[in-house]
Amino acid sequence: MMGDVTLLEFLSLGRPVEGHRPWPRFLLDLKGWRQLIDRLRVAEWSVMAEWAEREHIHVALRDETAGDIAVASHHCADRRFLALGNVRPGVIRIERAIHDVWGLTPVGLEDRRHWLDHGRWPSRMPLAAQPMGPSAEPDSYPFLKAEGEGLHQIPVGPVHAGVIEPGHFRFHCQGEAVVRLEQRLGYQHKGIEGLLSGAPLDKAARIAGRVSGDATVAYSLAFARAVEAATGCELPQRAHWLRGVMAEMERVANHVFDIGAVCNDAAFAVMLSHMGVLREKILRANDALFGHRLNMDRVVPGGVARDLSDEGAEALKHLLHGFVRLFDQAYQLYENTPSLSDRTVSTGIVQTSLIHRFGAGGFVGRASGRGHDARQAPGYPPYDKLDMTVPVLTEGDVNARVLVRFAEAKESLHLINRMLHEMPDGAFRVPVPEVAGEGLGLAESFRGEVVVWLRMGADHVVERCHTHDPSWFQWPLLEAAIEGNIVADFPLCNKSFNCSYSGHDL
Amino acid sequence: MIPPIARILARHLLRGPHTMKDAPPPDPDGVAELAEALGRRARGRLGRSLSIREVDAGSCNGCELEIHAVNHPIYDLERFGIRFVASPRHADVLLVTGPVTRNMEEALRRTVEATPEPRWIVAMGDCGKDGGCFAGSYAVVGGVSDVVPVDLHIPGCPPSPRQILAGLLALLDTVDRG
Numbered sequence: 001m002m003g004d005v006t007l008l009e010f011l012s013l014g015r016p017v018e019g020h021r022p023w024p025r026f027l028l029d030l031k032g033w034r035q036l037i038d039r040l041r042v043a044e045w046s047v048m049a050e051w052a053e054r055e056h057i058h059v060a061l062r063d064e065t066a067g068d069i070a071v072a073s074h075h076c077a078d079r080r081f082l083a084l085g086n087v088r089p090g091v092i093r094i095e096r097a098i099h100d101v102w103g104l105t106p107v108g109l110e111d112r113r114h115w116l117d118h119g120r121w122p123s124r125m126p127l128a129a130q131p132m133g134p135s136a137e138p139d140s141y142p143f144l145k146a147e148g149e150g151l152h153q154i155p156v157g158p159v160h161a162g163v164i165e166p167g168h169f170r171f172h173c174q175g176e177a178v179v180r181l182e183q184r185l186g187y188q189h190k191g192i193e194g195l196l197s198g199a200p201l202d203k204a205a206r207i208a209g210r211v212s213g214d215a216t217v218a219y220s221l222a223f224a225r226a227v228e229a230a231t232g233c234e235l236p237q238r239a240h241w242l243r244g245v246m247a248e249m250e251r252v253a254n255h256v257f258d259i260g261a262v263c264n265d266a267a268f269a270v271m272l273s274h275m276g277v278l279r280e281k282i283l284r285a286n287d288a289l290f291g292h293r294l295n296m297d298r299v300v301p302g303g304v305a306r307d308l309s310d311e312g313a314e315a316l317k318h319l320l321h322g323f324v325r326l327f328d329q330a331y332q333l334y335e336n337t338p339s340l341s342d343r344t345v346s347t348g349i350v351q352t353s354l355i356h357r358f359g360a361g362g363f364v365g366r367a368s369g370r371g372h373d374a375r376q377a378p379g380y381p382p383y384d385k386l387d388m389t390v391p392v393l394t395e396g397d398v399n400a401r402v403l404v405r406f407a408e409a410k411e412s413l414h415l416i417n418r419m420l421h422e423m424p425d426g427a428f429r430v431p432v433p434e435v436a437g438e439g440l441g442l443a444e445s446f447r448g449e450v451v452v453w454l455r456m457g458a459d460h461v462v463e464r465c466h467t468h469d470p471s472w473f474q475w476p477l478l479e480a481a482i483e484g485n486i487v488a489d490f491p492l493c494n495k496s497f498n499c500s501y502s503g504h505d506l
Numbered sequence: 507m508i509p510p511i512a513r514i515l516a517r518h519l520l521r522g523p524h525t526m527k528d529a530p531p532p533d534p535d536g537v538a539e540l541a542e543a544l545g546r547r548a549r550g551r552l553g554r555s556l557s558i559r560e561v562d563a564g565s566c567n568g569c570e571l572e573i574h575a576v577n578h579p580i581y582d583l584e585r586f587g588i589r590f591v592a593s594p595r596h597a598d599v600l601l602v603t604g605p606v607t608r609n610m611e612e613a614l615r616r617t618v619e620a621t622p623e624p625r626w627i628v629a630m631g632d633c634g635k636d637g638g639c640f641a642g643s644y645a646v647v648g649g650v651s652d653v654v655p656v657d658l659h660i661p662g663c664p665p666s667p668r669q670i671l672a673g674l675l676a677l678l679d680t681v682d683r684g
Contacts, residue, residue: 120608126644138612158613161592163560163573166610187609188564191645207639213568213664257574274514276578277524283575293666294568332510502566 007045007063010036011070020438021229025058025071033074033082040087046359046372047088048442049451049468050095051193052102054129057081058466059091060440060451067377071440071453076104079128083109090358090473097186097506101193103128114139116186116505127194146172146180154487158187161491165501169490176486181479188505196454196465201227201301201432204462208452209296211467212503217243217250218445219467219503220299222452225380226441226465227301230456231433237424239303240381244419245316246286246295246304247443248412253282254446255409256327258498262402263334265491266343274330278323285319288312303429313420324413331406344399348481348493352394360473362448363404364497368396374444386418398496408446434460447471447500469503524579541671545586556588556674559597559621563614563650564640565604568664569631573601576667588674594621599677602654603630605637606647618654628677629656630670632663 013035014026028036039045048060048069058073074081083106085092093115095106100117103125117124119135151172158166168184192211196204208223209216221243228235260275283293289312290298290305298305334340350360352369361372371392375383391407393400436458443450448470455463478497482490560573576583577590591597594617606614618627629650632638636649650656657680660673 116609118609120611121644122608123644158610159561159594159617163562163570163577163590165562165565165567165570166613187613188562188604188607189609189645190564190605190607190640191643192640194645195640195643203639210566210568210639213566214571216566216568270511270514273524273579276574277580280575280578280580287666294571294664296568296663329510329513333514336510500567502564 005039005043006066006068007043007061007070008066008068010039010043011072014072017073017438019230019436020071020440021232023069023071023440025073025438027073027075030074033072036072037082037084037087040084047084047091048359048449049453049466050084050091050098051453051466051468052098052104053464054102054127055079057098057104058453059084060453060468062377069378069440079103080105080107082107085109085111088357088359090360090476093476094472099125101125101127103131113142116189118186126191127197141184143170143182143184144180148174148179150174151179167501171487171490173487176488178482178485178487178490181482181490183475183479185475185501186505188502190502190506192506193466196462196467199462199465201456201460201462204465205300206297208465208467209299211506212445212469212500213294213296214254215250215445215447215450215469215500215503216294216296217246217299218443218450219452220297221247222441222443222450223454223465223467224299224301224441225443226439226452226454227432227456228439229441230437230439230454231435232437233302233430233432235303235381236427236430237381238307238426239428239430241419241423242304242308242428243299244382245308245416246290246298248416248419249282249286250295251412251446252409252416253279253286255405255412256282256330258495259330259334259402259405259409261498262344262398262492262495263340265495266340268337268340271330271333271340274326274333278326278330281319281323285316289316300429302432303427305429307428308423313423317417317420320413320417324410327409327413331410334402334406341399343489343492344402344496345397347398347489348485348496350396350477350481352396354477354480355396358473358477360448360470360477362446362470362474363401363408364474364477365448366390366392366408367400367404369394372449374442374449378442380442382419383415385422386415388415398492401496432460434458445470447498447503448474467503467506469500469506471499471501471504475499475504525582525585541581541586556599556678557591557597558588558599558601559591559594559617561594561600561602561614561617563602563604563610563634563653564607564646565631565633569603569634572664572667572670573603573630576670581667581671583671594618597621597625599626599628601628601630602650602656603634605633605640605643606650606653608645608647611647611653614650614653626657626677626680627654628658628660628673630660630665630673632661635659635661638663 096115119139123131260272263271454465
């Protein structure tokens with residue numbers, strides 16, 4: 001049976017690449033790459049991330065049955081590769097982006113429209129070995145058509161309502177009902193992969209922490225873990241635990257505020273105010289304990305930038321005590337307000353089958369029955385020493401996403417408390433060895449799994465680095481979630497996903 | 507059962523709002539004094555109202571998080587008549603964040619054109635000054651002033667709510683002189 005072969009068994013037909021840690025990397029020839037695509041049709045292997053170099057295409061895979069993780073690479077000398085998008089629709093946009101930035105052509109992909117490249121850069125395919133000249137004028141994007149009597153279009157963005165990142169949304173509507181939504185993103189593209197190539201370690205760490213500001217701790221953590229894997233840097237236990245505290249603080253801050261924002265989009269402003277106050281408590285604690293309200297640049301390769309004093313830990317425990325009570329009040333308020341439930345229940349449903357096809361993680365996945373959490377699988381310290389539950393619902397509507405976030409925030413508060421009580425003593429930072437190597441780092445952000453892959457040179461220089469945002473696999477599902485809903489529910493659906501524009505556009 | 511919203515409303519009726527009082531605050535933040543000064547000036551120049559449209563021209567979304575913070579009850583910018591609006595056509599001030607990406611350059615120019623005169627443009631964050639850590643990329647034009655004229659810059663990565671309040675105060679000073 002084809003399905004019986006595990007990911008590692010299959011990839012062993014390729015050539016293992018030396019110095020890739022902590023999971024192996026294999027180089028596949030054309031035949032091997034083609035076989036990989038055939039296997040993906042039947043095997044329960046999810047794509048974690050896909051990225052390119054000038055002449056290579058890489059894909060990080062997870063065997064959902066055996067739990068193994070590995071990277072498959074393919075040398076495409078003629079700058080073409082067989083697309084994975086036909087068997088894993090979640091990567092279609094990634095492969096379009098790879099073509100725009102690196103000039104590698106995804107063969108067999110039906111959708112060949114530009115994605116990140118809007119025809120406004122000084123050169124096309126800017127990171128290819130030989131970039132092409134600039135576009136004569138900006139591209140006009142050929143949106144997919146929806147035709148029928150009484151259909152009309154609503155174009156929104158890139159500068160759209162509220163304090164929010166730029167993106168364009170094209171609605172086709174029949175009266176109030178949305179027949180099709182199509183997104184056009186890429187406005188936030190800052191060329192981060194280009195900036196990271198050849199950057200000194202400290203500069204690269206700074207940029208990695210600013211791929212998506214709301215998940216800065218998770219990005220810094222994934223980046224640091226990749227660096228530490230590549231260089232064989234062993235961390236003291238205390239550093240892991242301090243990182244855990246920061247990561248959970250970030251999760252709570254984002255979850256509480258987004259719950260408030262979802263309710264605000266359902267015209268229930270009390271919740272936004274209440275949650276804004278709660279969020280501020282966390283941010284001020286961050287500032288007092290670690291020296292930055294969002295904990296930017298506080299997780300660094302080799303550990304953390306600042307230790308937590310005993311008084312600080314006590315103050316945080318005290319704060320959490322009162323916080324939990326106010327948080328529970330908000331939950332009671334959410335659950336006992338019928339006019340709010342009227343808006344959130346059965347709005348913006350994403351089917352479980354779609355979630356699995358796209359491999360979507362985070363609360364978007366967990367609200368539709370896909371319970372993956374990188375803190376558990378593969379798991380990393382300090383979570384391997386802590387029992388934790390990952391809430392999973394199956395309804396897949398706005399309400400389920402909100403409830404999953406309530407449950408996750410509650411779990412995080414519990415985790416912070418335990419981490420503070422069981423925090424090991426010792427050093428909080430060690431120097432990173434100056435050795436070359438390749439590393440893959442994972443971290444569960446509040447949004448889902450952040451993946452960072454990099455190749456370090458021997459002199460603390462990042463030769464190549466790719467960051468993958470969980471939003472890549474969530475954005476397309478928003479298009480599905482809104483179908484058949486009314487236009488007025490779009491802000492509600494959009495906020496209940498809260499995908500990152502910046503993390504996606506890179 | 508007492509409805510949960512009743513508990514929250516009762517708490518505020520009995521103990522007052524979370525918003526920082528106008529009396530000197532116990533913490534060294536200095537938010538309340540700043541906020542009071544801001545309110546006086548805003549009223550003097552703009553008759554109790556200043557409308558701000560935020561434009562993200564390529565930020566990492568960190569600045570947006572802190573803009574949300576000045577709008578929530580603790581800093582509560584709106585009590586001074588300063589509020590965020592949905593359209594540039596309703597705005598007096600454009601608050602621009604991020605390095606300006608090439609993909610957002612035209613959108614930023616057009617947003618400025620859509621804002622009626624007199625208008626002021628505030629660049630926010632270290633990226634808004636000169637592109638910050640994203641300067642030099644093929645996809646980034648640079649700071650906000652490389653694309654549109656800027657009246658004021660609020661530093662920080664991201665600026666804290668206090669810095670944002672201080673920045674708007676400095677803007678009102680500029681407006682008073684102009």
